[in-house]
Amino acid sequence: MVSFLRFFINGISLGSVYAIIALGYTMVYGIAKMLNFAHGDVIMVGAYVSFCAMQYLQLPPALSVLCAMVVCTVLGVIIEGLAYRPLRQAASLAVLITAIGVSYFLQNMALLIWSSNPKVYPSVFSVGAIRLFDGELLITSETLLTIFANIVIMIALTLFTGRTKVGKAMRAVSEDKGAAELMGINVNRTISLTFAIGSALAAIAGVLLCSAYPTLQPTTGSMPGIKAFTAAVFGGIGSIPGAMIGGLLLGVIEILGKAYVSTELGDALVFAVLIIVLLFKPSGLLGKPVHEKV
Template structure:
């Protein structure tokens, strides 16, 4: 039982990271039906901003987390305005190719400035390095902080989407852009706000991964970004609760496969799940099939 509880804590930690990244995918898709494949690399940028904040600027963890989120928020808006907005009325394949190009641009721009070698996060404060005993198992403080911050950010996101003016505008634009525009909603600003919020969550995930695994590199966003996309599709892309469910499902799946002694195959299992869900229920766990007029 202690071993099971330990794996549950591990799964919650990993699943929280995937859920934070998946939220950005699902929010952007819900607004403009775009798969932003550069989103995983925004998460990578957040990890490096946190690294520079701690190693160079000597800031604390909380300040570094906030700075990473702010930097990714600005980056997300810049990407939307420069790369995606001019293609708003273009074909989906053109936008998809642009997203892949933006992903490569972020990766190799970062590699140009910092090199291809992995960077080690600086020594962490004592409150991040300690452990606590919970129900007979040893839990790292980092895991508790990751889970707590992820839950806090998810709750804050729900509050923003459900109660604030920006959130209501986002929901209106996701249903009908033309009607929202006629009602006086600034659609362009709403789309930029969606990119900003989703990118901030990815930036937070990047910093949390940095303190958890203590190693970052310019290509670190590729695989987690793809897995978070699988999580968003599994839950029902475009649906915030679906992204949360999908993120934690992928976290538990990976942890379970690794605990069973097949850690080499955990990535294959995740993508096999994507294939199965696309065959069995393409709309995802919470999604509904919607007929589209052509």
């Protein structure tokens, strides 16, 4: 029972990281209708920047996260402006391939700057741990921090998209670009803003991911990126609460699957559950069903 609880909490923690990454995917998809495959690599860049800020500039951890967020935000906006904006009218597959090109670019850039040797991310956020059941159940501060960050981000984003004027503009653009433009909304700026928020979240996710799994190399972001993308689809892509639920479920399934079924098949289990869910709910858990007009 205690071990189950331990796996469960680890799953929630990993799931929270997936959820934060998935939020970036889902927001960008909702507004630009594109699968941004480079998102996973923005996570990696964020983790590297915060690593360098701590290691070489001796900045405190909180400030290094801020650094990573700023760099990733700028990076996200630049990527959107240079690579995706010129393709706004193009076929979605062309944008997808461009996103893959950007992903290769970021990975190889990181390879040149930081080399392929894995770096060990310092455990800066471990201040202590909570011990329950006579020390049998150990909850590290990283775990708590990740879950806490996830909750804060979720609430902030819901309030932001629901209550503020800019958030309303974002929802309007994702609903109907043309109509939003007619209402005086600057579509390009709104999309840039979405990329900025998504990338800032990716930076946070990168730091959280690396404090839980401290090996940092240029390909660190790709697998969590794919899994988070799966999580976004799982919850219904385009839906913010969906990304959250999808991420959490995915994390829990992955950890429990690895613990109780088979270590090698943990990932396969995650994807199998995704397929089963999509068979019964073809647009994800919280996705809106699309009605076809003839």
